[in-house]
Amino acid sequence: MRSKERFFVLVLLSCMAAGCTVKAVGDPNRPITINAHITVDVKGLEKTASNIEDYVSGAPAEGTVKTQGGK
Amino acid sequence: MKTPQSIFKIVFVMLMAVVCHLNAWAVSYDIKEMTPEVKAALDARRGRYDQLAAFKSQGLVGENNRGYAEALNSPEVVGDAVDAENSDRKLIYKTIVEQNGLPADALPTVEKVFAQVQRDKAAPGDSIQNESGSWVKK
Numbered sequence: 001m002r003s004k005e006r007f008f009v010l011v012l013l014s015c016m017a018a019g020c021t022v023k024a025v026g027d028p029n030r031p032i033t034i035n036a037h038i039t040v041d042v043k044g045l046e047k048t049a050s051n052i053e054d055y056v057s058g059a060p061a062e063g064t065v066k067t068q069g070g071k
Numbered sequence: 072m073k074t075p076q077s078i079f080k081i082v083f084v085m086l087m088a089v090v091c092h093l094n095a096w097a098v099s100y101d102i103k104e105m106t107p108e109v110k111a112a113l114d115a116r117r118g119r120y121d122q123l124a125a126f127k128s129q130g131l132v133g134e135n136n137r138g139y140a141e142a143l144n145s146p147e148v149v150g151d152a153v154d155a156e157n158s159d160r161k162l163i164y165k166t167i168v169e170q171n172g173l174p175a176d177a178l179p180t181v182e183k184v185f186a187q188v189q190r191d192k193a194a195p196g197d198s199i200q201n202e203s204g205s206w207v208k209k
Contacts, residue, residue, distance in 0.1 A: 005077055012085070040173065040180045041100070048100045049188040052163065056116045057192070 102163070103170045112159035122152055124194070133198030133206060134189040138164065138182035143198055143206075160185070 054060065102109055123140065126132040131149045135141040139157045142149045164181045167173075173181075190199045193209045200206050 004074060005081065008078055009081060012082070040177055042180075042184055045100045045167075045181060045184045046188060048102075048167065049185045050192075052102075052113070053185075053188055053192055056113065057120055058117065 100167055100171045100173075102166055106166070108162060109166050112162045116156065116159050119152060119156055123156060126152065127197045128194065130198060133200060134186065134193060136183070136186050136200040136202055136204065137179075138185035138189065141200070 123132060126149050127134075131142065131144045132153060133141050133143045139160055140153045142153045146153075164178060164185065167181055168175065168178050186200075190201070190209070193199050195209055197209050198206055199209050
């Protein structure tokens, strides 16, 4: 039983690792064109937007907008 | 049987670990460098906030669905403030795009997110434009 559990866990971990693997095939001397589509994390952006608007309005903000520093 | 229950427990624990760490994986888009221009824009918006809020409560200014203030009535009265506000907002939005390595075509997405936040934070009675383009009173 324990060996079956271990096997199952190993299979799961392997599947997770395989999902993160990038394979490159083709002629190594040929330039590779990568078309990347960048997905904006809306939730992260919402938090930033909320913090900024809270700062502007003077309301207590969950995060902070640091206005010191810069070049 | 014990084996299926043990497997279920293992899978459940792994799933919970993933769920608990989802926040850690969320991307954070911040103003990473507070340039003088961005600071000036934020400070100007703070200084203008009460005036803009008053215009909104009078129905002269609303929040459109692109993340900007819009003059609804008496543009000769509110026009300068609206233009200045939108100029500052655009600078902030562009800064977020640039400093977080987002492509230029992500600007509309940033604008729409700020528009949603503006709608959420609008005071009761303020005019807001929803995603379909209709103007409503909050």
